[in-house]
Amino acid sequence: MMYRLAGFTGLKAQIFKISFMAIIDALLIWMFFASMAKEDSSTLSAVIAAIFFFTNLIYFAKFTLPLKFLLPGLILLITFVVVPVAYTIQMSGYVFKTGNEISKADALPQIEANGLTLDDTAPTFDLVLGKVDGKWAALLTSQVDQSVLLATEEKSVVLPAGSYRADDLGIARSTDGFDPVTEDFAANNEESIINLRFPYKDNSFISPQGIDIAAVLTQSLVYDKERDAFTDTASGITYIDNGRGNYAAESDPSMTLTPGWRAWNAFENYTKLLSDPNVRGPFIGVFIWTVSFALISVLMMFAVGLLLAVILNQKIALRRFYRSILILPYAIPSFMSILIWAGMFNRQFGAINALFGTEIDFFNSPTLAKMVILIVNLWLGFPYFYLISSGALQSIPSELEEAAAIDGANNRQIMSKIKLPLILQILSPLLIASFAFNFNNFNIIYLLTGGGPTNVLQGETAGATDILITYTYKTAFGSQEQNLGLASAISMVIFLIVGSISLWSLRRSKVLETM
């Protein structure tokens, strides 16, 4: 092997490396320019530039040998895991929910636009856009009485009948001094058209509401940049920034303008988690079930898996056959098995009820639903535990067992005093990993019970089988009203819990010291 390798050193390797890097660099440079050419993609450009810089630095400088191996993984991990996680953490500090989603800069023009009131006394107009003396103008035909206006940005004049040419539908198309523009031209100049305001009466103006339609509007909500406040011209109410993503009336803070925006309020979501009974109440119950679900699941799977491993480690008939069948659940994609189990537990048509001739409503009883989840999870998970226990059993030196047998220990003693502690020691990292996995086992809950049953009539907002992650999912995305800020805060709490459990147990199992 070494000789084959010898050919791949020196110049050849160098050329290979250089051309490989050249391709990567070319790709990155192209991506960088392509991204720079688009608006609003400075972050993306910066990311590409950073990848370019570090890739070249690391592969051409000598001092960074481990990084050469780590870099590809590191780039993927940072870009697609760490950055979203960081963004989620950041989101948890914002009022970020339905009604408060866009940025303040985007919200301002919309509040202004919402402050436009349609003048109900005035007609809507069929609009023909054009130019008068090179400036935007409009030929407007009233949809009510077919009277015609010629409007420029300075003034609008009623045209007497006969001074314009109308089409079959009675819409004025042209008049002297007015050059109609083509619809293509208008489309390509949309940005200037949407801001056109042709004066109509004292405070009202005519504004295009499409390429060939216009309406009479008044601005009833006026923005004062100095004070960062809106004033309603009709009622005189002033709305000021309430620090939580809305303009609220000075006199009555519950009166707010829409839309709001996502506003920085570092602790709002966390305090809500602690103080709002609607959130806190279910949170504690859900937390307890999450821990018990993960713990019981792991213990059950481990017990069954280990027992199976002990039995199948002996020389019994049909051993290989048994093994092949018993690891099937691990090989079948779990989303399918879960859905199939869900169908099997159906009250009316499920195979389980058909088998026993009953009509038990498994998913409507909290206790039964929990049991179903544990049973299905056992089905999904015991083969994995069988496999790892079996591997662990085989890795225990047989001398240990023989020595104990000579000392007069019986099989049961050997198992409980010698093998079990060893197996536990070997498998503890996997058991903990499994606990962490089940702690966040979204699929089984979501696909099997959807978190239910929820006794809404008793005022429950979380289901009996909801675990933290499904509860969070519901909070964030589950209904018409989503609350990303609060969901991010819950994610952070979950992260802190699972992270500290993992780190603590890792320290305890002394894995870190041997690393």
Place this chain on the structure above:
Amino acid sequence: MKKRYGVASVIAAAALAASAVVGAPAQAANRTIVVWADEQRGPQLQKLIDGNTSIAPGYKIEVKFFSALDALQSAWDKSTAAGGPDVLTGPASMASAGAKSGKLSRIIPSSTLKSEIPTAGLAAMSYKGGIYGVPLDVDTTGFIWNTGLYGATAPATFADMVDYYKANKSAKGFTGGICAFEGTWGSHAVLTALGGGAWDYKGSNANYSKVLLNSSKFKANVDKYLLTDGKSNGFFQWDGCGDAFKAGKIPFGITGAWNFDGITKAGIKYGIGATPGLTASTKGAQWVNYSGAYVTSYAKDHGVDLGARKLVTQWFASTEGQLAMSQLSKRPPASKTATAKVTDPQTLAVGRAAATGTPQVSPALDNKTGGANWYDVLGGVYTDIFTKGKSADATLDAAAAILAKNFANYDATN
């Protein structure tokens, strides 16, 4: 030494390669209006307007459809101006949420549009006095009965149905009497037929302070028609019972246009009408919802605001557009002229049924100030009364207490 050459040659080669690509002239930007739709409407719209450049001259229309309404909703919830749509189509609930969050632009309806679209349709597209979309078609259910079992004439009263069910239950192996295919949403006609419902009306105005779900009339009728000795008599089914109807095991049903094909394919012959009420002259009222087309606020960022408005107000809202969509979807159109021109008998039948319906005020029904929204509360009620056999009166009172909070909150904030 070697290293330096390496770096230099790599950079040179890379720059050369990249500049060749970047140097290519950028394509002229064409103004494309992106329309989002779900898996049902999407293919229909694709057939009708994808690639069209004449509806809004100067703009090209592109229809993108999602694999399910859920997927559409989920993507819309998370979308930003970077990749969001210019025109969105979907249920009326999108209007209020989108308007609240500033993701939709207000539409100023022309006089013609106002006269064409029923007031209830425009109201469904409104939020705080502004209109945010145009109604496309009516989402509602009709009452259907298996003509092979019951005969060609529709039952006249609710009692007729219950009596027929009880008399033939064992002989024909019925697993239920009436099936609300669409669960709690679809079951509304049954509630209203029995004197229940969400909120009361004063004339044509909703009176949100009076919840009907625990009215004494409704309590009495639940007991009379749906229960036997406090337990469900099996007549009312709402959970996954559609298959049983298709198998001829349930004689009556409530569903919409989207299920008709499937029922016909299953070999069931059926009539369509309004849900029979307590007397021959009263009918149950189903939810009537509208789907709409909305101009998003992203359209302005993409420079297609005017085109998107034109598409929405002058094609989606037009008689021609609504008829074309209705022909493919079998849903009754929203505009008056288009409704008058519908010829398809099924669409007509559902359209007529819709006339007796109740406007579905989604923000009120989705409100969950009391802890859960209308649909979840109703699901709890059905489970408790019909599956678990709990006291109907107490259950309805508990439910009404939650709903009263929801509706009061909606009423106060709107």
Place this chain on the structure above:
Amino acid sequence: MATNSLKSKKIGSHLFIWVLILFTLFPIYVVITSSFNPTGSLATSSLIPQIWSLDNYKVLFNNPAVPYLTWVENSIFLAVANAAISVFVGTASAFAFSRMRFKGRKLGLQALLLVQVFPSFLALAAIYVMMERVYTVFPAIGLGSLGGLLLIYLGGSMGVNAWLLKGYIDTIPMELDEAARIDGASSFQVFWIIFFPLAAPVLAVTALLSFIGTFNEFVLASLFLQDVHSRTVAVGLQQFVGQQFGQNWGPFAAGSLLAAIPLVILFLSLQRFIIGGLTQGATKG
């Protein structure tokens, strides 16, 4: 007495195994019979099928609304690409962690562990916004594309794979690479020529697990792949069977069965490696 208790123990063992086998096989039996039941709905499925037919399978291949083969192709593309690339890149990282001593190594490993336990799909909204941006510039790797989803999967599997593989590499004796180094091999050569072949069986296992994991994933995929034709089997079948189990139960069972069979074969043929592979990581983890 002794033989008696031994005998009863043996009977007990067999009994336990047979109960477990019935438990294991029951759902599998239900899927198989449902998939051949011509009426195709849960309501009309029975434990012992009366008629056998291939109708449900025909739906998968003849119904344009159910582009099953396209879904399978998408799933296989994602699963294979993710398995291959993530194992390769992950091994490189694991190699560095296992064989090299550098500043921040321990910290790096701990950070890796922590990143893994973050409920990453709760970062869904963040990922969506990010990939939406990417889409506007590079549609092929942005929102809605298989390429973009692959990148996200790759990022997500880095942590797990690096940890698992580090455990395996630790079990390969140091002497081998020392000898190679004396022969003048560079680190890259040691990695490529010594480790890759030696670790091949465990790499295969990691790849297989990665493959199955990708095949199973549906939360990210259902948000990300919005078009009917870019869906994966998991998303396609899940949305197809829908909230109401009744209607498409038969085709769902057929689709699941077809998708599971190759996986099961792959799994059974590799089972010997899997047992070794799974624990090796742990014993030295």
